[in-house]
Amino acid sequence: KAGVTQTPRYLIKTRGQQVTLSCSPISGHRSVSWYQQTPGQGLQFLFEYFSETQRNKGNFPGRFSGRQFSNSRSEMNVSTLELGDSALYLCASSLDINYGYTFGSGTRLTVV
Amino acid sequence: GESVGLHLPTLSVQEGDNSIINCAYSNSASDYFIWYKQESGKGPQFIIDIRSNMDKRQGQRVTVLLNKTVKHLSLQIAATQPGDSAVYFCAESMKTSYDKVIFGPGTSLSVIP
Numbered sequence: 001k002a003g004v005t006q007t008p009r010y011l012i013k014t015r016g017q018q019v020t021l022s023c024s025p026i027s028g029h030r031s032v033s034w035y036q037q038t039p040g041q042g043l044q045f046l047f048e049y050f051s052e053t054q055r056n057k058g059n060f061p062g063r064f065s066g067r068q069f070s071n072s073r074s075e076m077n078v079s080t081l082e083l084g085d086s087a088l089y090l091c092a093s094s095l096d097i098n099y100g101y102t103f104g105s106g107t108r109l110t111v112v
Numbered sequence: 113g114e115s116v117g118l119h120l121p122t123l124s125v126q127e128g129d130n131s132i133i134n135c136a137y138s139n140s141a142s143d144y145f146i147w148y149k150q151e152s153g154k155g156p157q158f159i160i161d162i163r164s165n166m167d168k169r170q171g172q173r174v175t176v177l178l179n180k181t182v183k184h185l186s187l188q189i190a191a192t193q194p195g196d197s198a199v200y201f202c203a204e205s206m207k208t209s210y211d212k213v214i215f216g217p218g219t220s221l222s223v224i225p
Contacts, residue, residue, distance in 0.1 A: 004155070033213070042201075042215060042216075042217050042218060043156070043201065043215035044215075045212050045214065048212065058212070090155050090156070092156075100146060100158045100161055101213065102158065103155030103157070104155050106155050
């Protein structure tokens with residue numbers, strides 16, 4: 001059974017650019033969550049999608065957005081990149097709430 | 113964003129000893145708790161979970177203890193092995209928003225062979 005797949009694995013972008021990260025959940029999983037991980041702030045919840053609807057959102061600016069497709073694959077987008085957006089972005093999938101989440105290996109974003 | 117703490121506590125244990133990793137959670141309304149293990153270059157890996165109607169749960173070589181009175185969670189690893197070296201995170205969520213998981217700052221466990 002394939003795990004959660006995130007692409008790309010590494011990414012370097014320039015300030016002001018935008019970026020789109022992709023996440024393919026485990027087959028059958030309909031809930032997809034996104035997290036930002038930095039050494040200073042730890043793991044922070046970005047948002048969660050279920051059946052193409054955003055159910056919950058963390059305290060991040062509107063530059064951070066996401067979406068989920070009918071096949072449960074999800075993308076997150078960050079516009080007008082800032083140096084502080086450099087982080088490991090993790091995606092996690094689950095059957096639904098009340099089930100544990102399985103994480104992907106993340107996308108390492110570096111903003112220069 | 114929401115997070116707990118900025119500094120990463122560290123714990124060093126001798127191979128074969130038992131490890132105890134502690135976590136203070138933030139929300140008294142939280143009723144679902146999870147421990148994750150994160151190795152370098154990988155995403156967090158689910159270890160064990162516990163709901164607020166329990167105070168202890170055991171898995172293979174791991175035990176989670178929950179003390180709701182003082183909002184404290186602990187992870188016990190028996191007979192610690194070098195492969196247990198990693199960062200361990202506790203996480204909490206509430207019944208009204210299980211999809212929003214709040215992570216603790218993590219504890220770095222180093223196993224000395």
